[in-house]
Amino acid sequence: MSNERELTMAKAIAEAISQEMERDQHVFVMGEDVGVYGGIFGATQGLLSKFGPERIMDTPISETAFIGAATGAAAEGMRPIVELMFVDFFGVCMDQIYNHLAKNTYMSGGNLHLPVVLTTAIGGGYGDAAQHSQCLYSVFAHTPGLKIVVPSTAYDAKGLMIEAIRDDNPVMYFFHKGLMGLGWMRYPERSVNVVPERSYTIPFGKADVKRPGTDITIVCLAMMVHCALDAAEKLSKEGIEAEVIDLRTLVPLDREAVIASIKKTHKLLVVDEDYLGFGLSGEIAAIAADEAFEYLDAPVKRLAVPNVPIPYSQPLEQFVIPSVEAIAEAARSLAR
Amino acid sequence: MAPSTEQLLEMDRQAWTIRLFEEALAQVYMEGKSPAFDIGSGTIPGEMHLSAGQEPVAVGTCAHLGQEDTVVGTHRAHHFAIAKGVDLKEMAAEIFGKETGLGKGKGGHMHLFDPKRKFSCSGIVGASFPVACGAALAAKKKEKDWVAVAFAGEGAANEGSFHESLNLAALWKLPVIFIIEDNAWAISVAKSKSTAIPYNSQRAVAYGIPGVRVEKNDFLSVYDAAGEAIARARHGEGPTLIEVKTDRYFGHFIGDPELYRPKDEVKSLKAADPIGQFEQTIIAKGLVSRAQLDKERETAVKAVDEAIEFARKSPYPKSEEALEHVFA
Structure with a gap:
């Protein structure tokens, strides 16, 4: 019956990260409140107790420093997953995303690979107003050099996350707060669906x-x-x-x-x-x-x-x- | 530890390679830009930031680095690249926009990437700090004694990225060294008009790490300060912030009218040129001979000539290649 197991999107994302971290020692997580808290929207829940603070790293509120550090670590062969808590906060770190993470592969003539997954929360509808409710994926899709993932269900979220981690390019992974299956925010029942326990990928570019x-x-x-x-x-x-x-x-x-x-x-x-x-x-x-x-x-x-x-x-x-x-x-x- | 004779000779050769490369570029840059100066015309289009006069900070630091150590530079980065061992021909070709360049002509002079030599730079002020932190973090995770060096100008120390990165590096005890080149001018704005304290090295106090000011644009002084900081980092003792007084001989970019700068400033700086002083010092100490240094200079002349020639003769990329390499 394990094949019929249903998960919330947040749990599906955390499971994807967990399975990839077990498979590949180069994968690690950095971000604000990703450790003990498990991510404000639950995307890293349970990972700290499993992998410890060396691989699930709470950061200072310094998005420029830790997103830039992800670029630097990826250039050295690591595969960082970094979380920008709300996409709305991109203003404090956009230079590292737009001018470095997105462009360095191109400007190196393809010699530099930057396998970074940048996760971020999007969406409104719950009264958080103009600085915490935007989607903004189009801003990032507009610049060349970033792959843009926006899942709608738990099943898709897991497969797309594993694909993102294995991709040798920067991937921005946008999760909608209202789809994460949080105990404190209304979500559509449909977003919770059957998620296989095994590892699987969903290719990018397939609607x-x-x-x-x-x-x-x-x-x-x-x-x-x-x-x-x-x-x-x-x-x-x-x-x-x-x-x-x-x-x-x-x-x-x-x-x-x-x-x-x-x-x-x-x-x-x-x-x-x-x-x-x-x-x-x-x-x-x-x-x-x-x-x-x-x-x-x-x-x-x-x-x-x-x-x-x-x-x-x-x-x-x-x-x-x-x-x-x-x-x-x-x-x-x-x-x- | 004092540098060996072999190291001194290598430092001399690198210093001359940098100086001669920059002087050669300054000439080539003007090709096709007269009678009317058009920045987009000529053999080398775009902005050109040259590092002549700033050789000591690059050479004195990189003398302590190996292949596995990382250097992240700035928009003015030729001296760092050369001192880190980036291939001069590939670098020149990139600056000329040629197919044989480091980035196949896609990056240009401000965006030089050489993953083999673990060198990169950025055209954005203050961007080197976080990226170097990441390289240092990777070294730590891999349990290697590799270090990362972030170079930046004194103007960059007023960016948020500087402060965020120093805090992060100190907090995580990262093997990273932050080296500020204080050439006194952030484009046209004097340090005294932009920075609330005299020395950026004082800012280390805020993050509980050592802060060192090198007061002289001198190869051996930088060598000593950087050596200590790099050794600390290699031994797991965390980051150091160093500020080095240095001198920018050219304008911010070629074509900068430099109206902000006293007319004779560069002339008087050149009178105490760091390469000449370095050579005098090490000859006086009996460490090397004039003949040995002349030989190093000859090697540098040849290398620069060959690099410029290689860049000139290399083909341009095909137009359609503009569409490649957005993704790995």
Whole structure:
């Protein structure tokens, strides 16, 4: 029955890290509160007692120093996993991420490999306001040199984490706080699913059709996958069958999956919890325009956070983050 | 421990290699940039930060380092690279933007990477500190007695990365040495106008580590201070912060009008040139002969000529290669 075991996303991530640390002595973890606390969002829970403080290293609140140190250690053959507690904190360490971690391989003509996994928490919807609620993966996908992983379920989270650790490139691994299965934050039941105990990988650049459909394609990732699936259930009762595509990784991006689905449904809705402007939704719309224009029966529709910071007050926050209702309504207007 | 005769000769050769390489680059850099100076034109486009005058800090430190020790430098890093043993031809070719360069022409003069020699640098002020901490952490994890050296200018000591890294290194007792080159000028801003205390070495107190000021732009003084710090690091005693007084002969970059600097400053600095003084001292002590030093200089002349020639003759990369190596 062990194959049927269900895990939360946080536990799946911690298990992936644990298995890789057992397999490879070069893997270690650095970050704020990753030790005794087990990671503020549980991504390193249980690892300290198993591997000790030499390999599960609590750091000072010095993101520039320890993320830069990850680059330096990786250049020497180590495989560090570093945690930036909230992606919103990137402002204090962006130089080390953008100008060094992302670019040094290229500037060395491919001679330098930097196998770093940079984990970070994303997402809002729980009243943490503008400096603790963003997604921002598009900011990092925009710069060349970083692979971008954004899982939506425990099963995907484990396989993608093992793949990330084994990759010889910098990988940014974004986990949505509301998907981690925390005791203190509401999460979709669907994010907890069956996770094999064995080690397995999920290749980057392979989107997952989370729900097949014939009438409209909804492209999304992370929390929006669950909102889109909820919306799809409503739509199904109205006779609209939505296909929900979970991108899972932004870099590399599975363009073929998006195009194949458009060829099938002829309608595209992109749903994103990141900002609307200059981001993921625009990128997917551009791919549709470039490579599947003749298959589209309607203009591409985009639903994302309008270009405002994430507000605090509940009615405000719920208004700007795409909701199940808003997704269903957008899909309806397209399908009509 | 005083350097051996062999080491002294090697230091002399490295010093001349650096000096002559920088002087050669200063000339080549102006090719194709007249009558109107256009930074993007000529044999070597882009900014060019030369290290002539700053040889002692690089050579005196790297004399203690082996292949397995790591050096992380700055935007002005040719002297560190040469002293760490980076291949001069590959480095020159990179500066010329050629296929045969260290980074196949993708990095250029501010971004030199040589993983074989464990050398890297960065065009961002203050970025060397954290990366060197990581190399030191890796050495510690591998239970080796390797050390890492982060070089940076005095202006960089006002960056947050400096303070974060010193704290981290002291906290974790990392085998890293932070060496500040105090050439008095952060581009155009004098140290006295940017830094609240006279010596950055005083800042070591805040992190409970030794702080050493080397007051003279002198090979043997740097050799002694760096030697002690590196030995401490190798023996697991943690980091040291060293600030070395040094002199920048060229402008911040070639083309810098240097309006901020007294007109005769460089002239008077050159009158007490560190390479000449080093040679006089070691001859006077009877450690080496003039003939031996002349031979080292000849070797340096030849190496620089060959490197520039190699870079000149090397092919440019194919345009499409711009699309390669984003990922390993």
